[in-house]
Amino acid sequence: MLIGYARASMEKQAIDRQLDELAVAGVRQSDIYQEKITGTKRDRPELNQLLASLRQGDTVITVELSRMGRSTKDLLEIVDLIHRKGAHFRSLNETWLDTTTPQGQLKSFLFDKSFQVQRANIGCPRLDTRLGQILVKGRQMMWLYVVKLQMPQRFHSTIF
Numbered sequence: 001m002l003i004g005y006a007r008a009s010m011e012k013q014a015i016d017r018q019l020d021e022l023a024v025a026g027v028r029q030s031d032i033y034q035e036k037i038t039g040t041k042r043d044r045p046e047l048n049q050l051l052a053s054l055r056q057g058d059t060v061i062t063v064e065l066s067r068m069g070r071s072t073k074d075l076l077e078i079v080d081l082i083h084r085k086g087a088h089f090r091s092l093n094e095t096w097l098d099t100t101t102p103q104g105q106l107k108s109f110l111f112d113k114s115f116q117v118q119r120a121n122i123g124c125p126r127l128d129t130r131l132g133q134i135l136v137k138g139r140q141m142m143w144l145y146v147v148k149l150q151m152p153q154r155f156h157s158t159i160f
Helices: 016-024 045-053 072-084 102-121 125-149 153-159
Strands: 002-008 032-036 059-062 088-091
Touching: 002 016, 002 045, 016 032, 016 059, 032 045, 045 072, 072 088
Parallel strands: 002 032, 002 059, 059 088
Antiparallel strands: none
16 A cells, blocks of 8 residues: 655645645555654654554655655664565655665665664764875875876976
8 A cells, every 4th residue: 555644844834745746656645644843853643653554565655755854864764664564665756765676675775774884983983084084195195196297397397
């Protein structure tokens, strides 16, 4: 079954465009969870109800990823919960994230793993610092190569 999720950050914002796009994607109006609440809050009543009602084989569809969550961490946790329930996730605007296809599952997996690596390295400032130093050194070496080795000798002597 196709289940839609539409969210606006503020009460005065309209979600009609999202509802129209979900309807075009094949989601019935009665299967769309909609709310007007900020995406920075992980605890959202309609989203929680949607996640609780999921069954194996369902597909959660949203118009864009930012409607599901504002932080990468929350988004990955939500998509992971959907997968653990045996359901799929699809974003209409970010077509690369469609876990109903093998290619989409691979891209979702790679996205999740790259986030896990990034999260694991947050506690390693020495690693980040060392990588930065290597990049700076590499840029300096490239600059030396370009300026010192590739310039014609007469041009080099007039400038330096």
